Amino acid sequence: MKPAFTDEQTIDAAPDAVWTALTDWDGARHWMPGVESMRADGPLVVGTVLHFVARGKERTSTITAIEPGLAVTMRSAVGGVTADYAYTIEPSHTDAAGSRVRLDAAVGTRGVMTLLAPVIRSAIAREDGAQLTRLKAWVEGAVSPAHPE
Numbered sequence: 001m002k003p004a005f006t007d008e009q010t011i012d013a014a015p016d017a018v019w020t021a022l023t024d025w026d027g028a029r030h031w032m033p034g035v036e037s038m039r040a041d042g043p044l045v046v047g048t049v050l051h052f053v054a055r056g057k058e059r060t061s062t063i064t065a066i067e068p069g070l071a072v073t074m075r076s077a078v079g080g081v082t083a084d085y086a087y088t089i090e091p092s093h094t095d096a097a098g099s100r101v102r103l104d105a106a107v108g109t110r111g112v113m114t115l116l117a118p119v120i121r122s123a124i125a126r127e128d129g130a131q132l133t134r135l136k137a138w139v140e141g142a143v144s145p146a147h148p149e
Contacts, residue, residue, distance in 0.1 A: 080113030
């Protein structure tokens with residue numbers, strides 16, 4: 001796996017509120033670009049599969065690592081492309097009431113997709129690089145849940 005992008009945002013909300021929003025799968029449509037719906041097939045544990053519709057296509061991600069309240073990693077695989085999205089939350093160092101959120105996205109390719117790896121990583125960075133900005137807006141109430149961007 002090679003890095004596709006890293007983003008960090010300070011969100012004006014306590015870490016537990018950010019964690020709740022981050023793992024509210026129904027709410028993912030408000031901050032994950034292209035996601036129309038998402039649901040989990042079980043509790044928030046390693047191995048749980050998340051089913052989602054993105055741009056009209058059904059997809060899945062699997063929770064591959066979790067530290068409740070602090071970090072979650074989700075892995076998606078389509079064809080010869082595998083992507084890991086690792087989210088971490090910690091109290092903000094500059095704002096006692098806020099949180100610092102980080103997203104590290106990495107992409108692995110195999111087969112013929114290896115030839116397209118740089119293009120795929122660039123497209124993922126361009127599309128999903130806005131996730132934390134949108135999460136921040138949603139958590140801070142700048143985006144009405146009834147009217148996502």
